[in-house]
Amino acid sequence: MGFASFKEFREAVVDGGKNHFASFRKTSAIVTTAGVWCDLSTTPGHPVTNFYASTPLAAATLLAREGIQHGSDQTPDKKFLKRLTAMSSLARVNLLLMDYLLYYPFIDGDAAEEQLFDNTVTLPRFTTGDGVQAFVVSQGAFTGGARFYIRYTNQDGVTNRTSATCTSNSTAVSGELITSGVAAGNFGWNIPLQQGDSGIRSVEGFTFLTANGGIFALVLAVPLGSLAIREANVPAEKDFITENGLALPEIKDGAYLNFLALPSGSLATVPVYGSIGVVWG
Numbered sequence: 001m002g003f004a005s006f007k008e009f010r011e012a013v014v015d016g017g018k019n020h021f022a023s024f025r026k027t028s029a030i031v032t033t034a035g036v037w038c039d040l041s042t043t044p045g046h047p048v049t050n051f052y053a054s055t056p057l058a059a060a061t062l063l064a065r066e067g068i069q070h071g072s073d074q075t076p077d078k079k080f081l082k083r084l085t086a087m088s089s090l091a092r093v094n095l096l097l098m099d100y101l102l103y104y105p106f107i108d109g110d111a112a113e114e115q116l117f118d119n120t121v122t123l124p125r126f127t128t129g130d131g132v133q134a135f136v137v138s139q140g141a142f143t144g145g146a147r148f149y150i151r152y153t154n155q156d157g158v159t160n161r162t163s164a165t166c167t168s169n170s171t172a173v174s175g176e177l178i179t180s181g182v183a184a185g186n187f188g189w190n191i192p193l194q195q196g197d198s199g200i201r202s203v204e205g206f207t208f209l210t211a212n213g214g215i216f217a218l219v220l221a222v223p224l225g226s227l228a229i230r231e232a233n234v235p236a237e238k239d240f241i242t243e244n245g246l247a248l249p250e251i252k253d254g255a256y257l258n259f260l261a262l263p264s265g266s267l268a269t270v271p272v273y274g275s276i277g278v279v280w281g
Contacts, residue, residue: 002078002080002246003281004246006246009246009281012279012280012281013082013279016281018074018077018279018280018281019082019277019280020070020071020278020279021275021277022068022069022070022275023046023273023274023275024046024047024068024259024273024276025045025046025271025272025273026040026043026044026045026046026259026271026272026273027043027044027045027267027269027270027271027272028043028175028267028269028270029043029044029269030043030173030174030175031173031266031268032173032261032263032267032268033169033171033176033181033263033266034263034264034265035180035262035264036169036171036176036180036181036262037135037176037177037179037180037188037189037261037262038175038176038260038262038267039137039175039176039177039258039261040258040260041067041100041258041259042137042174042175043175043267045271047066047067047068047069047258048066050062050067050258051139052103052106052137052139052217052219053105054105055105055118056105056106057106057115057116057117058104058105058118058120058121059103059104059119059121060105060121061101061102061103061121061256062100062103062256063256064254064255064256064257066256067100067255067256067257067258068257068258068259068276070251070257070276070278071278073253074253077280077281078250078280078281079250079253079278079279079280080240080248080249080278080279080280081097081224081240081248081249081251081277081278082239082240082241082248082279083237083238083239083275083276083277084097084225084238084240084274084275084277085227085235085237085274085275085276086227086229086236086272086273087233087234087235087274088229088232088267088271089232089233089270089271090229090232090263090264090266090267090270091229091230091231091232091234091264092228092229092230092263093229093261093263093264093267093272094226094227094228094229094261095226095227095228095229095259095260095262095272096189096223096225096226096260096261097225097226097227097257097258097259097276098221098222098223098224098257098258098260099125099221099222099224099251099252099255099256100219100220100221101124101126101221101222102122102123102219102220103218103220104117104203104206104217104218104219105139105215105217106139106215106216106217107136107206107216107218108215109142109143109146109208109213109214109215109216110208110211110212110213111208112208112211113207114151114205114206114207115206115207117202117205117206117218119202119203119204122202123220124254125222125253125255126199126222126252127201128155128199128201129153129154129155129199129201130155130198130199131155131198131199132155132199132200132201132220132221133190133191133193133199133200133220133222133223134150134190134200134218134220134221135177135179135191135218135219135221135260136148136177136191136216136217136218137175137177137178137217138174138175138178138214138215138216139174139214139215139216140174140215141173141174141213141214142168142172142178142212142213142214142215142216143170143172143212143214144168144169144170144171144213145167145168145170145210146167146168146208146209146210146211146212147165147166147168147185147208147209147210148165148167148168148206148207148209148212149162149163149165149166149191149206149207149209150162150163150203150205150206150207151163151203151205151206151207152200152204153200153201153203153204154193154194154198154200154201155198155199155200157201161193161194161197162194163193163194164187164191164192164193164194166178166179166185166186166187166191166192167184167186168212169181169183177189178212179191180262189260200220203220206218224249224251224257225238225249229272235274236274248279251278257276
């Protein structure tokens, strides 16, 4: 349904109690690198560590109950992200709250040919692929420096689309997004798509052009909201009603939520903690 007016929002959320609060606390066990995105779902804490451990190269989903808790399904109502808070002793840290849709684990960093994916499992949410982006997270130590690309089906169902050719960074530790960095051929957290595409419906293959070492998971996800921790030990907060009015980010039934982080230094042993607030109507 959603909210047609602020009066309707007040009646549902304030008067009707249609809201939920959940906390998180994640502490990296590895030395992260300034300017390189990392995946906080792979770090210890609450919620539990995500290891991307399932059948190699076969699409799989994550369970909502193992991510940041956003409450039970509320159909026929729609659920929305209203508020984010976070704090850390490291500043600055940029956070992206993601809906993790699908992943393909145990990509071999030393394979000399295209690695073909099993797409028996399909997108559980955002099923057209519009707005769905891909990132590659290391599942262990690696060498880095290799160029790679993906072959995918876009949001309109057009097959055999080819991403930009990316260069893996050389951070060499697990949990890092290998597309991310400041060297030539590095990009941000996501893999740039073929010109004109707005999203990914499925990925058919992954190709390393030279040996990269290590093993990796390719993840399809949608960003829901961002927050920047600008001062050490000072809570950062974003209220999406203030930022967006009634155009709140939707949290779909069954969503697995967690964070990508862009730190200004090492997050090793540094807790990142806070809360989310959701509403529905």
